[in-house]
Amino acid sequence: MFPILGAVVLSTGCLSSSESQQADPVVVENPVIFIKRPLMFDENTGALVEDNLADPSAFRPGARLFLKKSASADSTIKDISSSAFSAAPASGYDVKDLHVSHDGRRVLFAMRAPEIEGADDDEQPTWNIWEYDLDSAALSRVIDSDVIAKAGQDIAPAYLPDGRIVFSSTRQRASKAILLDEGKPQFTAQDEEGDSPAFVLHVMDDDGGNIEQITFNQSHDLDPLVAEDGKILFSRWDNAGQTRNNGVNLYSVNPDGTELGYLYGRHSHDTSSGSLVVHYLNPQKTDSGSVLAQLRPFESADYASYPVEVSVAQYVEADLRVDGAPGSGQRALVTGAGFAGEVSLNGSFGAVSPLLDGTGRYLVSWTPCRLRETAGNRIVNCTQERLNSENYEPAEPVYGLWLFDIAAGTQRPVVEPVEGEQFDEAVLMRERPLETFIPESQFPGEEATLADSGYGVLHIRSVYDVDGTDTAPGSIAATADPAQTDPNDRPARFLRLEKPVSMPDDSVRDFDNSAFGRSRGQLMREILGYVPIEPDGSVKVAVPANVAFAVSVLDANGQRLGARHQNWLTVRPGETLECNGCHNPNSGISHGRADATPASVWPGAATTGLPFPNTESSLFADMGETMAEAYGRINQIRKPAPNVVYADEWTDSAVVPKADSFDFSYSDLQTQAPISTSCSIEWAANCRIVINYEQHIHPLWDLSREVRDSDGVVVADYTCTGCHTDRDAAGAQQVPVAQLDLTDGPSPDEPDHLKAYRELLFPDNQQELSGGALIDVLVDSGDVLRDDEGNPILDANGDPQPIFETVPVNASMSVNGAAASSVFLNVFRRGGTHEGFLSPAELRLISEWLDIGAQYWNNPFLAPEN
Template sequence: MKFLRAVPLLLLVAACSGGGSSGSGGNQAKDPVVEDYPIAFVRRQLSIDEDGILLQDDIYEPYEFFAGAELILKDRATASATETIITADIFDGEYDVKDLNTSADGTRLIFAMRAPEIEDADDDEQPTWNIWLYDTDTATLSRVIESDLTAEEGQDIAPAFLPDGRIVFSSSRQRRSRALLLDDNKPQFSALIDSQQDPAFVLHVMEADGSDITQISFNQSHDLNPTVLSDGRVLFNRWDNAGGVDKLSLYTVNPDGSDLAIYYGYHSQNTGTEETQAIFNRPQEMPDGRLLVTLRSPSGITFGGDLATIDGIIYSEAYSEPEQSGELVGQASLTVGEVSTNDTISAHGTFASAWPFYDGTSRLLVTWSECRIVEAETEQLRTCPETLAEDEEVQLADPLYGLWIYDYIAGTQLPIVVAEEGEMISDGVILEPRTEPAYISDPVPGVDVDADLVQESVGILDIRSVYDFGGEDVAGIEVLADPAQTSADLRPARFLRVAKAVGIPDDDILDFDRSAFGRNRSEGMREILGYTPIQPDGSVRVKIPADMPLAISVVDADGKRIFDRHYNWLQLRAGEVRSCNGCHTSDSEVPHGRTDMQVVPAWAGAPTSAAPFVNTEPALLAEMGETMAQLLARLVGEADLEGDLSYTDLWTDPAVRGKDVDILLSYSELTTLAPVATTCLADWSSNCRSVIHYEQHIQPIWELSREVLDGTGAVIADNTCTVCHSPVDAAGATRIPDAQLDLSASASTVNDAWFTSYAELLVDSPELELVNGILSPRLVQEYDDNGNPVFEVDEEGNPVLDINGDPVPVMITVNIASAMTDSAIESAFFTLFQNGGAHQGYLQDAELRLIAEWLDIGAQYYNDPFAAPVD
């Protein structure tokens, strides 16, 4: 491993004895005000595996248990102050403590603690992480959730006090999500993260006595490290990992779970050393409104990184220009020396945690480790060198994190607690009074909540125009909205599709064959909740089920997605009205969702009140600024999602021209099995779902008899897909399937859990030829990049010769590109069924709609793990 050149070490750490200090800024005088406040910290043993290797600290694994920690209280922030182990005698054995936080009045300490391992017990029988509270006034320690049964329902970590005394925390219990599983006739379980490794931690709120536990965030990966901002919102780390995007950004949400929004850094993931990935870990608001974070790699052996501030009030991304170009404006390092964030030599050491003072100074309580290496020859420890030769490799020593008061302006450090070899101080907080954050009530003041929506457990999504991309009109909204200028068939966006993520259970609940995900496991499984028409101006207003991770797609008249898939989940709480200006591409860096940074919308809506939109029905009188969807909601009520793609022209003024042709693409038109319950075919409700499985819903389309009869009933043609697209003809003879596409239901050679047709449609496959009556991959000679033929060589590089003494050519297969991708509009398959296509009229419109939506949600083999074969 090659390390960066070291910079001069600015803070040389001397042995600590009491109140001494050292550093580039000179001595720091004692501050009696600071010393009056208690501090708390976690001292823990470094975790070493059986080979003597230090275990990595992985932010993405918040459930990890590292035995051998203790929580300590000092009554003053000085090295000489007495230490009290406040978690002593709680457990018999080695336990773990983390995630310290304090109340605004400085009298209470809240944290996560886990009891010792139970020897020989299964994982599901081990203790869980629980939230604990220490009251300094009464010197009492108690678990917040008193009931053992309730406490053990999930892993609870990272607590913070809300202004009304409640507690927000991250937990795997997923209380609301588990309850909703009962509506789907599934057992209750905590769903796994997008990568299907461990249960997802999401945000919950509970009363101070541990009652009334309420889930407020709905994500398919972790929501971590909640902290309460001065304005009352909850700021936290959200891991967006749908489709394998792997971003850990800062989000905000109200304490009731409404108004979820990206706050900072979604497109600024690589602000670490040499532009490597760096996580904005453990965010904490400073007195001046900036955020204090430890900027570090997601996992590593140093356990820490740089100290950085984020100016999230002004900036939502780190750089002044998109794609991490321009100047670094959104964040800045706080340290007086250079700090590495990627486990390389960091001359100024590394920081594992930081807590601001609220006394108007530039001081922080930090856990800091000097940079040390192990001498290769002597195996002795020494301070990292200031310079390294280009090819020199060194071994970093284990970190040695102590507790310090760090003044980032004066450039000084005051030692408070010195760690010993093999241990570290991992958290430190000051029990100092600070201003209580603003209180945000449930519901949010000034926001009218419709009781009927709450009772129905739905929210409302209100989009001004899907043609508004970051404040830019990308399609000519005013022209599209005018029926005299644009007919419906010329409007690209016709419907909004809403889908939800499907919770995946662990193996103890259901051990199903993971081939059920299909060719792209990162998309997970999804259910379609329904569709709603997009109005001529691109506006949408529709009721959507609350309390679940949602994804929306803009689709055309055939039900094909026309914009990129987004990889962060949307959520609405019951009664919430979520408004946005428009859409955005997945790489757009406009701060979507942040109401304080909204750009001017591209569509102003109705130009005046008491008048219709231009050339529309005279009776549809708009109010100034209203969108077409908002007008309809006001006049006829809020729209529900529908199972069909159904459109009727409500807008065109008959005096201007004739009404547009209706659209109806309905599952009821399918001859094969529909992917919905029978009751939903007749009456779509908020509990209805479209759940598409390849074997049950797509394969039957290929096998459905499509004979064409003449007037006498005689068969004049057979357009059944498998008649031509199979490896055997009507006489039973082996043949090459038409277009080299086998749509049969035999077991695939790619994965025997799939039908051959699935792999043939979605995976590039070798071109076949018939050799002596056997289908075999066609082989051709390989050529190098210069166009020269490639021949086989032996281990010594000499040509391999055949019996005639000629060199043996290297033969390779010729692959045929798959006919489908996980985007219907980009799949060549559909061109065959268009007007003038070779297969025009062979498939029903409803069948093509079903195939398109199946592709757009990810082309999974199954979309319900409980319907998949067991492993």
């Protein structure tokens, strides 16, 4: 939880009001543009219809765009949007997301035409970006072509300093091209909740040409704002793994998509009461240099938000400075304003827009606190006595537009509220300075070559650097020295690159949730490949560009060490993403923001032109380089590979013997490999490892594992289903060994799953053979049947009747990963009862499948259709 600090505390339901605006040229001389929309009520309950910001494509018809000559309450008002349409009534349109040009003469906004009665979803109108020119009074759609305009839902536009437009859209242009590379049809991927298409950032020319996708989140990237330094600030829904810390946080990115970085909010979603999860939405500039954000939950029936000024330059969380010291990083405009259904004497705020005239004033959509008498249905103003009384309930809001002056403690009406209407998103049309222009990134040398092949670069200085602490055995320096640490004793051996699978909507592929298997938490996952971790824990690897990915650090068995990485990384073609090390998600230390991350604990090479201690002389380093940097400079940057392969390339054999090589290769499998034939020959940026239970894991159980002598006589048979079956050789019923049945056939609990999958991953009941049939084992619970008064219920003989209960059998595998599935895997390791029964390649396949979530299907187009 964090405190929400306030600048102004209201006690009477509104600030003092003043009509004296004659000496204020900013208010008098600059037009105001705003939206008016009707409140929507449920026809059955009469309650206000909730909006849901997790669905940015939601449509609320009846909105209109208005221009007011000035912020004076008595200035004239002009309906802009209605004049553009003659074929359909203006009342059917929706308008949102206003943004004024640098010269103050144009405004961008998103607008959607009315629903087409009887039309399918894909035939309905889409959200489009429009522009209004104040001087010519012309209203035009930025993308002129109907075909191109209809290709996606476009919202939240903003002008870039070079005249182009950044906006949020479901077009997913680059992501759809990647789908084709993966052999899938092009479709609009859904967000990670599966509720709506994912909106990500795009840029286009001011005439709608050259549309380019620049972010690749799996959920929404919204509300882009161009900061003074030219970077784009925006609200990102972090929802990887759908963990408890998920929420909408503030991020920044360059206009070409490079230098994507987290800014603020990941651990700041609790309100002061701790009872509500809020998100950081609609970032805006302020006179103070801080960022104004609107805090609110996704769903709201009163459309209110809690406006706060966030000091993103000095803070990474509400209670954590960039330097790691505690503090208070955000300040409420008004303490105790009502939102999320909580009424307050201070009223509630809708949209808030800074004037940016140096006065610290705002145009706000604001409603006073109102109550309805439960008996008479009369609406009255709030008093503390009425708030404490059960005779009143919250009444619907009446959002008018106000000029809000914190310093003076005043608010002046701009547009008086109207019952049943909502005035929203007012912005002042005034000139403002151009932000810094950031040119397109240029990448020299090998990075440029990698860009042409569809790669960027990931560089991790050391995976042993965890939140600024050296966690290597002895130290990173000792672990990097083969004379001090045998390579076989290094904990971290490989890095796995993992990719989320884009989820289609039901119109593209309609499949049941059973396709995800035991858990939907990780959705579906693919593997981009593997790369060895250098002795100092460093990695420098080419990774597919324009693809969201996560990393896993693996041990010598190819099993993940530590918790899952639950944040998506991306690189643009040729870009290098630099990381100091890894992060403990349970720590309070910030992660993901470069200037808030603890300094690297690994300085790298101490000299230039010499090798690292006791390593091959050919791998000489430059001062400060990691081993991965030195290796990449001399031998080219490593690329991912499909197999887990180790070769001791570093140890100087004149000092100590080199460690033995090993590999876990798909070519050693006797069952189907989870890669294509072409990718098994030559790995490329579009290659994927896709593991499906039915195709790749289940066949292992029935694979013949007979051991024959020199004469071909079977002397042993380790076939899994030879023992783990409910039928003996004669076909009679039997108890499977270890209560684990790995044979074919659909599960009685879930027909879309083979029963072996359920046996491995779901808890079960212990069974025994009785009368030739398998039944659950029942044991005396120690208690007896009792009546409502707690007295034992007696049988015919007058004896208490015992309660019997089943004996649980825990699952031997876990969706939490291979390390959490030791009950299964350890029996195949050295010293286990099944040592040697499964090959190293098979154990690697099972381990990586468990690590990515043990899904039943990892390709939605192979999952059975509903």
